[in-house]
Amino acid sequence: MTRAGPRDRPTWLVVVLVAIAYTVGAQLAFVVFDATSIVVLFLPSGVTLSALLLCPARQWPWILLTVAVAEVTVDVSHGLHLASALGFALANTAEPLVGAVLLRRFVPGRLDLTQRRHLLAFLGCCVVAGPLVGALVGGTTIAIGQDRAWVEAFLPFWAGDATGALTVAGTVLAWRHRPPPGAAPAARWALAVLLTVAVTAVSFWPQHLPLFYLPIPLLFWFGFQQRLAITMTAGLAMTVTANIMTSVGYGPWAALQGPIAFKTATLQLFLAVAVVGACLLTVGVAERDSARSDTYAERAARQRVAAVQSLTAQLARAPTSAAIAAAVAEGRLLGELCVVALADPEDGLVHTAEHRALARAARTGRPALDGDPANGRIELGVPVTDHDGPVLGALGFEFAAGSVVDDDTIAFAQTLADLTAQALRRARLYEREVSAARQLQQALLPAYATGLPSVQVDAGYRPADLTHDVGGDWYDVFHLPGDRIGFAVGDVVGHDLAAAAAMARLQAILRVLAQSAPGPAEVLAGLDEASALIHGARMCTVGYADYQPRTRQLRYACAGHPPPLLVTAGHGEYLWDGRSMPVAVEPNSRRDAELVVPADSHLIWYTDGLVERRYESMYAGLDRLAATAGAVVREGAGDPCRTLLDRMAHTGPATDDRVVLWISFNPDR
The missing domain is CATH 3.30.450.40 (GAF domain)
Incomplete structure (x- = not known):
């Protein structure tokens, strides 16, 4: 197969050549093979297929239009109704188109039938699949227009078109990749054709003496001795000669009793199998000779x-x-x-x-x-x-x-x-x-405070870029005035060194703001102003809370961040209050919320990389997190944060960093 290029033939020349070749082949089907009785060997199917495979796709519409016009013209001139002619035109354009499209899919480059894979693809796509499509349309047209059983119309249509595509297109494509024959190759080619015609005519002459198999050894001899182009040409000569002999009343198929559809289909299949066998033998012998020609050193x-x-x-x-x-x-x-x-x-x-x-x-x-x-x-x-x-x-x-x-x-x-x-x-x-x-990343992540009253803290970080362990997600836990505890989780856009640098600066500013701010809402409002001085901090999300162990009061606020999950008695509940827009989005009114934390409960704060999946809603990820965290609490896992990260891992490569901050509220501490 070839693609469009400067050496493509002009479209008008392609149209003329296709019109002449198709019309001659269609006339042969009517005049020589008597196509008015039932579909027989149809050589034009190979003509159209060859044109599509040898021409660029931009010329295909002109080729198919030419074929359709030629088919309708020939059919109507031989007395077929216009409706039947249109049905045959559809069949004989859809068939090669399907075969060519499938073959280009399986063999996207230049087609070479001397390669076994290319030959098998040609047989499967252009000799089997394409003619099946054509036979579906053509057989239906015959069954309706000539009042025949559908199967009796389908089988010979498929067999005749498949054999025509195999022999004609196979011969054209095999010669397409050979250099122009000189005197000696041309003589061998002519001798092969004459010898094949003679042997086939002799073997198909008697009706009751079984000599019809004699061309097969000849084809196989060509397969051992000659190139694929010679074998294909001999196969075409055998096929045409056998059909001519049968159509004029000679040979075993002419005397065969039974429906004409059965006789036609079995004759074409016999010839097609013989040609395919000889071609496969030719390719196999060529591969063997090529392997033998290589020296051990090569x-x-x-x-x-x-x-x-x-x-x-x-x-x-x-x-x-x-x-x-x-x-x-x-x-x-x-x-x-x-x-x-x-x-x-x-x-x-x-x-x-x-x-x-x-x-x-x-x-x-x-x-x-x-x-x-x-x-x-x-x-x-x-x-x-x-x-x-x-x-x-x-x-x-x-x-x-x-x-x-x-x-x-x-x-x-x-x-x-x-x-x-x-x-x-x-x-x-x-x-x-x-x-x-x-x-660098480990230095940027805070060493959260230990020895905190009435709480146990565990944290985990897994970057999307596993090769560098660098990202923009962060967490923090620190002491606040009045024996309070501050918790923070943030997500800076990106997962590289720039995001990590912005994260470190933002985390440090939050710690400073939290020391004097009256509540979480004021901390986030201060971040809005400070983020203007931090490159890459705009549109980051932050969740911040402070906790008073004496009263068990938790105040929290989320600047565009996913809601924290509170797990009590193995049941998870998201805290949806205290929400506002991400950092530095104007106008932005900050607010917070508060609640009294139940005894023996767990607060899980995380970044969106833990729950987000492609092609899945955020709520599905939140439901999965709540169920997983509840199970981890009920099981009493020794390392709940790592267990949660493992169970919430992505099935494929992660696309975002993941942070989990797990706070266990324990009144006995």
Whole structure:
């Protein structure tokens, strides 16, 4: 198949060629094959299919319109009613269109029938599926217009169109990918056609002597000796000759008793199966010959190239030094065993005593061989160096006794070592970055106050970016004047270093505001003003509460943040009061709410990443959280926060950070 391009034939030329070829084929169906009695071999189905597969999609409407006009014209000229002609036009345009569309889906590039997968796709889409669609329409048209049983109309229509698509389109496509024949190829082609026509005519001459199978050995001989184009051409010649002989009264199918639909369908199927078998044999023999023509060295070279490409792809995906070492060792690209030793990050030495050649290569920085090639195993070691700098590690390979470890083998081993070195340099930079980011995030998250009266606090944080542990979600617990306790949870837009920096500044300002503000509403109002000075803090959400242990009074407010969950006696209830818009959204009236916390209850405050899922409402996530938290309380989990995070984990990659602040109110503390 081809796509539109500068070498496409002009549309007017395509239309003319299709009109001529289709009309000639349709006339053959009427004049030679007697299509007025029942549908027989229909060569134009292959004409239309070939045109669609060889032309760009922008020319398809013109091709199909040309086919429809030609079909109606020929049908009406032979005495068919206009309604029947229109039905056949629909069948003979829908059929190749379905086949071509399906084939382009399964073989999106250039079609080459000499490849087994392409040939099978062509047979399935264009010889089976497409004609089935055409037969559904055409068989129905015949059944209605000629008062025939639907099955008697459907089977020969499908068989005739399928055989026409197979032989005509198969021949055109097979020759399409061959160079123009010179004198010798043209002579072979002509001889194959003449020989096939002669053998088929002779074998289909007698009616009661079973010789009709004689063309099959000839086709299979072509399959062993010739290219697919020759085999396809011979199959087309056999199919046309057999149908002509049958239509004029010769051969076993002409004398066969029973409905004409049965005779027509079985003849086309017999011919189609013979052609398909010969084509599959041709492709199989070509594949065998191609495999035999490869030398052992060429196969080994291709295998090594493929192995290196595969290893390169694995190394590109491996994020850490350990993952890189595992990919190289498990690849088994050379020898019977591969050992990877990496330099210690502390002292830079490669510690190994099990592989002598590997140890020597790491120590000297040069390839090393060890062992007796004749009587024992051979060890090869190659260093993994950083641009002629420090040794990052070494690779060790083991070979069976009698193996030849030549210069090419050593060079390939060194290539593997160089690939490993490139990956290790990248991995070590990544590991240093991950370590720095993790330390930064842990430094930014507060160490919440301990020894708080009448409460137990547990907190958990899981970023969306698991590789860096960096995000904009945060929590805080701290002392307030008057023996009160402050709780805060916030969510800054983003999950990167910028979000983490904005989070740290916002959290620090909230702590300062909470020391003097009379209540949560005033704390949030102060954040509105302060956020103007913090890049990235606008539109963040914050939940803040203060708690007085003596009176068990909890005052809380939410600036666009999900409501806190209060779990009492294993039953969860969301606190929906005290809500207002996110930080720095104007105008914004802040308000708070209060309640007396029941004994032995739990307050769970979280960020929206815990409950939000794609393609699911927020309320479904809230219901899931309430049920899960209630179960965790009833079970008395020793680490409730971690348990909750595990059970609320996403089934796929997380898209947002998740924070959980779990406060247990215990009057005995």
